[in-house]
Amino acid sequence: MDFALDLERVEQDFITALAREERWAQQRLYEEHYGKLMGVCLRYAGSRDEALDLLHEGFIKIFQNITRYKAGTSLVAWMRTVVVNNCIDHHRRQVRRRTEDIETAYSISDDAQPDALSDLTEKEILDAVQTLSPAYRAVFNLYVIEGFSHKEIGEALQITESTSRSNLVKARTKLQDYFLAKRMEFEPK
Numbered sequence: 600m601d602f603a604l605d606l607e608r609v610e611q612d613f614i615t616a617l618a619r620e621e622r623w624a625q626q627r628l629y630e631e632h633y634g635k636l637m638g639v640c641l642r643y644a645g646s647r648d649e650a651l652d653l654l655h656e657g658f659i660k661i662f663q664n665i666t667r668y669k670a671g672t673s674l675v676a677w678m679r680t681v682v683v684n685n686c687i688d689h690h691r692r693q694v695r696r697r698t699e700d701i702e703t704a705y706s707i708s709d710d711a712q713p714d715a716l717s718d719l720t721e722k723e724i725l726d727a728v729q730t731l732s733p734a735y736r737a738v739f740n741l742y743v744i745e746g747f748s749h750k751e752i753g754e755a756l757q758i759t760e761s762t763s764r765s766n767l768v769k770a771r772t773k774l775q776d777y778f779l780a781k782r783m784e785f786e787p788k
Contacts, residue, residue: 607670607671610670610674611670613627614665614668614670614674617662617665618665618666620662625662628658628661629658632675632678633654635675635679636654636657636658636678636679636682637650637651637654639679639682639683639686640653640654640657640682640686641725641729642725642728642736642740642744643683643686643689643690643736643737643740644686644729645729645733645736646729653682653685653686653689654682656685656689657678657681657682657685657686660681660685661678661681661682664681683745686737686740687737687741687755687756690733690734690737690756691756691757693733719778723781727774727777727778727781728740728774730773730777731770731773731774734756734766735766735767735769735770735773736770737756738752738756738763738766738767738770739766739767739770739771739774741755741756742763742767749763749764749767
């Protein structure tokens with residue numbers, strides 16, 4: 600019991616140091632969570648540089664809003680939520696600059712093997728996801744990775760549920776085409 604109380608006190612002291620904008624605490628938080636949060640940003644960004652910008656914006660928001668963190672909950676989960684929301688906000692800003700055509704989505708046959716992705720490296724999957732347009736990438740990430748419903752995606756991105764479904768179908772189609780093209784590059788002629 601005393602051990603648990605000590606951990607709570609250490610966490611509270613750390614959060615207090617972050618709220619006082621103490622550089623050592625900010626640096627420690629950044630270094631400990633850089634990799635995990637960069638992975639989140641890479642899934643939403645079109646390039647590594649864009650992901651790095653999103654990560655830095657996310658950490659700025661984390662530092663600015665650390666007083667909103669509720670002690671006793673998962674700090675990592677709270678930070679991840681801040682970063683995902685930052686990525687969604689970034690997507691919204693991009694969409695305002697450029698709108699994408701909404702076409703009728705056609706059903707796709709699921710010819711791929713259920714474990715087709717198991718042969719791919721994380722980098723190959725990430726590279727493929729980064730080829731998607733920002734609209735498709737955002738919907739794909741929110742639905743497949745984050746587990747959002749189409750209703751939640753619609754609310755977050757300010758689009759209709761049917762647009763979310765359409766963009767997901769198109770994202771999957773583009774990813775299938777991408778991997779088919781890659782497979783053909785490596786098959787012997």
